[in-house]
Amino acid sequence: MTVRAILAPVFAQVLLIFVLLFWMGGARLGVVRSKGVRATDVSMGERAWPAPAQQAANAFSNQFELPVLFFALVPLALYTKKADLLFVVLAWIFVATRVIHAGVYVTSNHVPHRFRAYAAGALVLLLMWVIFAVRIFIAPIGI
Incomplete structure (x- = not known):
């Protein structure tokens, strides 16, 4: 796989984070x-924000939870040359689940739909890590 193909889902995930940042702002x-709301009401916490503003903030904040493992995995897979077509497809699926999760969060905030998107993303990311670990231990690289 090309570096461009491997990093494209990362750029998409970063774009999602910035979109949510500006949405929240x-x-x-x-x-x-x-x-x-007055600035003094929210200067020490988030409780005074109305639901739409808080939903956007939560969707933004959530991009620094599960995606951290994605951001850690991609450079490792790139560096070790373990990123192939399967890796890229799974990366795109992960990013798609994050987009769906964020979309649900900032619109209907329907918890069952949001949870399904989150769980799907978590399972895809777990699969990516398992495949990567197996590939490292079966065919280690000479670094």
Whole structure:
């Protein structure tokens, strides 16, 4: 696989994070500007934000939980030359589950749908790590 193909899902995941950052910022700024909440009400915590602003914040924050393992795996697989077509397909599936999860979070916030997207992503990422570990131990590289 090419470096471009391997890193494309990473760039997509990073784009998702920035989209959510700006979504959260816009939601929060809109609430503050409309006087729906005062800056002093939220300066020490998140409880005063209305649901849409908090949902965007939670969706953004969640991108620094499970995706951290994705961001750790990709450079390892790239460096060890263990990233192949299966790896790239699974990476894209993982990113798709993150997009779905975030989309549900900032719209309907329907917990069963959100959980299914999260669980699917977690299972795909676990599979990626298992495949990577097996490949390392079966055919180690000479680093």
